[in-house]
Structure formats: structure tokens, C-alpha cells
Amino acid sequence: MAAQEKKWGDNTVFVHAGAHPDPSTGAIMTPIFQTSTYVQEAPGVNKGFEYARSQNPTRKALEEAIAQLEQAKHGLVFSSGVAATDAVIKLLSAGDEVICGNDMYGGTYRLFTKIFSRLGIVFHQVNTTALSEIKKSINAKTKLIWVETPTNPLMNISDIAAIASLAKENGLLLAVDNTFASPALQQPLTLGADIVMHSATKYLGGHSDVIQGALATNSDTLREQLFFIQKSSGAVPGPMDCFLVLRGIKTLGLRMKAHSENGAQVAAWLAKHPKIEKVYWPGFDTHPGHAIAKKQMKGFGGMISFELKDNDPAATQKVLAGTRLFSLAESLGGVESLINHPASMTHASIPREERLRNGLSDKLIRLSVGIEDPADLMQDLANAIG
Ligand SMILES: *Cc1c(COP(=O)(O)O)cnc(C)c1O
Numbered sequence: 001m002a003a004q005e006k007k008w009g010d011n012t013v014f015v016h017a018g019a020h021p022d023p024s025t026g027a028i029m030t031p032i033f034q035t036s037t038y039v040q041e042a043p044g045v046n047k048g049f050e051y052a053r054s055q056n057p058t059r060k061a062l063e064e065a066i067a068q069l070e071q072a073k074h075g076l077v078f079s080s081g082v083a084a085t086d087a088v089i090k091l092l093s094a095g096d097e098v099i100c101g102n103d104m105y106g107g108t109y110r111l112f113t114k115i116f117s118r119l120g121i122v123f124h125q126v127n128t129t130a131l132s133e134i135k136k137s138i139n140a141k142t143k144l145i146w147v148e149t150p151t152n153p154l155m156n157i158s159d160i161a162a163i164a165s166l167a168k169e170n171g172l173l174l175a176v177d178n179t180f181a182s183p184a185l186q187q188p189l190t191l192g193a194d195i196v197m198h199s200a201t202k203y204l205g206g207h208s209d210v211i212q213g214a215l216a217t218n219s220d221t222l223r224e225q226l227f228f229i230q231k232s233s234g235a236v237p238g239p240m241d242c243f244l245v246l247r248g249i250k251t252l253g254l255r256m257k258a259h260s261e262n263g264a265q266v267a268a269w270l271a272k273h274p275k276i277e278k279v280y281w282p283g284f285d286t287h288p289g290h291a292i293a294k295k296q297m298k299g300f301g302g303m304i305s306f307e308l309k310d311n312d313p314a315a316t317q318k319v320l321a322g323t324r325l326f327s328l329a330e331s332l333g334g335v336e337s338l339i340n341h342p343a344s345m346t347h348a349s350i351p352r353e354e355r356l357r358n359g360l361s362d363k364l365i366r367l368s369v370g371i372e373d374p375a376d377l378m379q380d381l382a383n384a385i386g
Pocket of ligand 1 (some may be wrong): 073080081082083105107108129152177180181198201202211212213377
């Protein structure tokens with residue numbers, strides 16, 4: 001299937017992405033090429049594979065699949081989502097400036113503020129749901145806009161197409177963290193973004209059994225630069241992990257449909273519960289980003305955050321400790337449901353004052369709604385909420 005030429009429906013693409021029968025055996029699944037090097041016929045004469053930090057056939061199949069999923073020309077995979085983000089920031093030099101969200105994944109925040117800031121890259125954290133806020137921070141040194149939408153954990157929605165136009169007008173790159181939506185629900189390159197980033201650990205892998213990251217782009221230049229960074233910095237995934245993500249992708253369409261349907265039911269149920277104060281889910285028409293979400297997403301997914309009315313921290317702790325089907329754990333996007341307390345778990349690296357300023361309260365509970373029977377999930381939450 002030629003890149004960028006979308007002939008098939010999404011589910012067909014997901015099942016067949018990157019899949020070619022193995023030429024030596026006909027094996028329908030790409031083998032796990034567990035090798036560090038490749039024998040050369042003569043010095044410099046090889047089959048396109050020299051050393052496995054640079055090339056691996058299992059990884060190549062997955063990189064092709066990632067490109068097809070995002071309707072991109074190129075895909076690149078990394079040993080984790082943060083390693084993929086790290087590679088994007090390494091496109092820049094000391095003195096360059098980045099505009100990013102003030103409500104980002106905690107690990108992205110940590111990488112930007114604790115590592116790259118120290119190396120001389122300047123980050124402006126703004127509310128990316130407001131175009132005017134981004135505009136205000138653009139100056140002659142700005143090189144990149146980094147957007148996460150929907151955000152983790154507040155489910156804020158930024159307008160990818162509008163930000164892409166603003167980036168183009170100002171000669172800036174736009175990178176979008178598409179982890180929460182997955183390519184089944186949102187394809188940022190088709191909306192004008194230059195780079196898409198994924199924590200493949202989440203929905204792409206889908207089974208909570210692998211750590212991996214991915215990038216996709218249509219630009220040959222960016223692909224060359226990112227490949228150079230990938231091989232120079234060395235954060236590459238092993239072939240077994242590539243195999244697991246390739247397998248996960250085959251059911252991405254079915255899983256995202258189930259996550260979105262269950263998410264809709266659980267969100268509506270929570271919103272009606274007398275003990276719940278607020279539910280954050282972009283599928284509600286009362287959500288401030290709903291119109292944009294409807295425009296740029298094919299579904300609203302299974303990520304939901306909520307707060308109890310009760311301000312006593314013990315009440316929140318009781319819910320977190322009281323579920324049986326929702327396991328208390330970091331991460332998201334697996335077939336099984338998870339419950340998480342961002343303030344003390346996934347987002348603990350953000351200082352409390354900063355968290356509170358950006359609307360992330362100590363009461364906030366985040367759910368990754370899995371693909372179990374929704375009635376069981378609601379019963380489980382009912383038992384825990386009491
Ligand atoms: C998990 C996550 C990451 C980081 O990915 P890892 O695979 O854990 O390194 C980045 N962005 C978002 C939105 C995430 O949820």
C-alpha cells in the first residue's frame with residue numbers, strides 16, 4: 001500500500017499495515033529478528049541492514065505500519081514515548097524556544113523542564129486551547145509548537161488545524177502528542193501537523209505489555225534528521241517489542257470502538273451520580289472543547305477524569321482503593337480498565353502549586369476505561385464510590 005494514498009477503510013489498514021509475508025519462509029507474521037548485526041557479502045555490500053541500532057527488519061515493518069496508520073510518508077519507533085519526544089526536541093539547539101501546553105503528560109513536563117531547559121532550550125508553557133495564548137509567546141527564537149490533545153489528565157482539546165496554520169504562517173514546526181486519541185480517532189498530519197508522536201505503550205500496543213514510542217512525518221528532511229538522532233542517541237526498541245506493537249495494531253480499530261463506546265456509557269453514568277462533582281470527557285456537549293473534538297476526532301475515547309463532591313482526601317482515597325476491575329496503576333490504553341490518581345502518581349513530578357494553577361486538583365481521579373462489559377465497569381465504580 002503506497003504511503004499517503006488511502007484506498008482502504010481504517011480497519012483494513014490496521015490489520016494489514018506493515019505486513020508482508022516473510023520472503024524466506026512465507027510466514028504471514030513478520031518474524032522477530034533477534035540479531036545485533038548482519039553478515040556482509042563484502043565490505044559495505046549488504047542487504048540494507050548493517051547494525052541493529054540503525055536497522056532491524058521487525059522494526060522496519062512496524063515503522064511502515066506507523067506511517068500507514070497516520071497517513072504519513074515515514075514512521076520511526078523508539079524505546080519509549082519519552083525517547084520519541086526526546087528525539088523531537090533534539091532537532092533544536094541551545095537558545096531555541098518551544099511553545100507547549102501547561103497541561104501535559106508529567107513525563108513530557110519533566111523532560112522539558114528538568115533536562116532540556118538545562119541544555120539551553122526555552123519552553124513557554126501556555127494554554128494551547130487558546131490560539132491567542134500561543135500567538136503571544138511566538139518570537140524570533142521560537143522553533144516548535146508542542147501540543148497534546150486531548151490532554152492528560154484534564155481532557156482539554158486544542159484545535160490542531162488552527163494551530164498548524166499559525167505554525168505555518170510563522171515558519172514553526174508543529175508536533176502533536178497523539179497518544180490519547182490514537183490514529184483510529186485522530187490523524188494530526190492530515191490536519192497540518194509536521195510530526196506526530198505516540199507513546200505506543202498505550203493504545204497502539206493496547207495490552208499493557210510493552211514500553212515503546214513512535215513518530216510519524218511526511219517530511220523527508222525531518223525523517224532524515226530524526227533517523228540521524230535515533231541512531232546517534234540510540235533509544236531504539238528491541239525486535240520483540242516491535243512484534244508486540246505490530247500485533248496490537250491489528251485490533252486497534254476494534255479496541256478503540258469498544259473503548260469509545262464504554263467511555264461514553266461510563267462518562268454519562270458518572271455525570272448523573274449524586275456524589276460526583278465534575279466529569280472531564282470531550283464527548284459531552286458541555287465540554288468546552290466539544291465542537292473542536294467533534295471536528296477533528298472520529299470518537300471520544302475511553303479516557304475520563306472526575307472529581308467527587310466530597311473535599312475530604314479520604315473520600316478520594318476510598319474510591320481509588322475500592323475498585324476491583326479498575327486496577328490502581330499508572331499507564332492507560334490497555335484492554336483492561338485502570339484507575340489512577342494523577343496528583344500522587346502520573347503527575348507527581350509537577351509541583352503542586354503549578355498543578356493547581358492549571359486545574360489539576362488533588363481530588364482528580366483518572367480512568368482508562370477498558371473493553372470489559374460496561375455494566376460490570378459501572379457496578380465496580382458504584383461499589384467504590386458508595
Ligand atoms: C505515557 C505517555 C507518554 C510517555 O510515553 P512512555 O511510553 O511512557 O515513555 C507521553 N505522552 C502521553 C500523553 C502519555 O500518556
